[in-house]
Amino acid sequence: MKTATGRMPCPALIPTVARRTGRAGCGSMLGVLMMIGAVMTGSLAQGETAKPGHSERMAGERMAGKNECHLVDGEAGIVTHVIDGDTLVLDNTLEVRLVGMQAPKLPLGRPGFVAWPLSSEAKAKLETLALGNAAQLRYGGTRRDRYNRALAHVTILPEDGEPIWIQQAMLAEGLARVYSFADNRQCVGALLNVEREARNSGLGLWRDPYYAIRPAADPALATRHDVYDLVEGSVISVGERGPIAYLDFGRDWSTDFTAVLTTEAITAFAEAGIAVETLRGQRVRLRGWIERHGGPSMRVTHPEQLELLDQW
Numbered sequence: 673m674k675t676a677t678g679r680m681p682c683p684a685l686i687p688t689v690a691r692r693t694g695r696a697g698c699g700s701m702l703g704v705l706m707m708i709g710a711v712m713t714g715s716l717a718q719g720e721t722a723k724p725g726h727s728e729r730m731a732g733e734r735m736a737g738k739n740e741c742h743l744v745d746g747e748a749g750i751v752t753h754v755i756d757g758d759t760l761v762l763d764n765t766l767e768v769r770l771v772g773m774q775a776p777k778l779p780l781g782r783p784g785f786v787a788w789p790l791s792s793e794a795k796a797k798l799e800t801l802a803l804g805n806a807a808q809l810r811y812g813g814t815r816r817d818r819y820n821r822a823l824a825h826v827t828i829l830p831e832d833g834e835p836i837w838i839q840q841a842m843l844a845e846g847l848a849r850v851y852s853f854a855d856n857r858q859c860v861g862a863l864l865n866v867e868r869e870a871r872n873s874g875l876g877l878w879r880d881p882y883y884a885i886r887p888a889a890d891p892a893l894a895t896r897h898d899v900y901d902l903v904e905g906s907v908i909s910v911g912e913r914g915p916i917a918y919l920d921f922g923r924d925w926s927t928d929f930t931a932v933l934t935t936e937a938i939t940a941f942a943e944a945g946i947a948v949e950t951l952r953g954q955r956v957r958l959r960g961w962i963e964r965h966g967g968p969s970m971r972v973t974h975p976e977q978l979e980l981l982d983q984w
Contacts, residue, residue: 733868733957736975738944739861743825746809751802751828756780757794757847759821760802768809771823772863773839774851774900776877789880794847801841802828808835812858823856843867846876849883850959851900854936854974864979885957888921888929893968903929903970904957904981910949917948919956919972926966931958933972944975955981 749762757775761767776788778795809824817823828836839859842848843866850863870878877883886893888905905921912918915935922928933941938948957979960970972978 734980735861735864736941736944736946736978736980737857737860738975740857741812741859741862743810743812743858746811746815746824747822748806748808751805751807754795754799754803757791757798757842760798760807760826762807767819767821768807768826769817769821769823770826770839770842771813771856772825772850772852772859773843773848775842775848789882790847790877793876794842797842797845797847798838801836801838802826805830813853813856825859839863840866844870844875846870846873846878849877849900849902852974852976854940857974857976860976893929893962894927894964896962896968897964899962900960901962901970902957902959903962904955905929906955907951907953910952919948919951922967924967928967930965930967930969931972931978932965932969937972937974941975946975957981 747762747764747766749764749766751760752763753761755761755767756778758770758773759767760770775794775798776791777785778787778791779785806829808827808829809822810827811824814823826838828838830836839848840863843850843863848867850860850867852860870876883902885902885904886896888903893901893903907919908922909920910917911920915938917933917938918925919931919933920928921930933948941948958970958972958977960972960977963969963971970977
């Protein structure tokens with residue numbers, strides 16, 4: 673529908689961003705929002721590293737999930753506060769957890785919590801990118817966590833310059849790792865490509881031994897309870913007990929590393945075209961929290977936690 677001036681009316685979101693940024697004009701803001709979508713899907717030049725393709729094939733790695741990146745627009749506002757390297761606050765008081773990535777953690781008042789290496793650097797980088805700038809939230813899964821934080825991909829709209837996909841920018845600097853959930857799996861493939869580039873270049877946290885990829889046979893895994901780790905190894909056997917599947921990386925489950933797949937994970941793997949039993953003999957990389965059930969273990973709830981290695 674056209675207005676009396678013959679122009680198409682602006683979508684409701686555009687005047688909101690225009691007021692807060694001082695930018696005027698429906699056409700210019702619509703162009704900015706179209707650019708946001710392009711950044712998310714990796715079609716802009718600055719997003720080339722986020723596109724599944726050459727770098728992924730050269731690395732010989734393939735994510736087990738579907739590699740989709742479908743997002744819808746959410747709230748917009750000005751970033752007024754940065755809590756840590758993956759959490760910020762908008763001027764409408766909405767606290768936003770940057771979904772799809774995890775930055776090194778700060779104590780944030782938690783008794784006995786020791787700051788992870790580079791946690792202050794990650795917070796400082798997010799402040800540089802976001803603080804005082806307009807932000808557009810985009811959603812690809814569950815929108816709120818138990819703390820009522822928004823779980824969103826965030827694009828920053830600087831006064832001068834191109835839109836910045838925050839998740840991509842933090843991963844590209846080596847100041848975050850890819851971190852997904854069963855109910856928030858969009859764009860993981862694109863983000864893994866960015867993480868891989870930073871890791872191969874030894875940027876940021878990838879220079880620190882704390883974040884090294886651990887061999888599944890590493891005895892030190894037994895000491896890393898409640899630590900988020902990346903673990904690589906060959907699956908020796910695949911077992912099932914009721915609705916649960918186990919990927920064994922050694923002969924003794926009481927001491928060796930094991931991945932535990934939930935019923936939901938088994939179903940999701942099947943939907944992605946992977947039967948869990950075919951993982952036997954495969955070399956894989958897993959990411960998740962280290963637990964202790966006999967030997968060290970990791971709970972796998974969705975395929976994006978697993979990368980198949982040596983695929984080409």
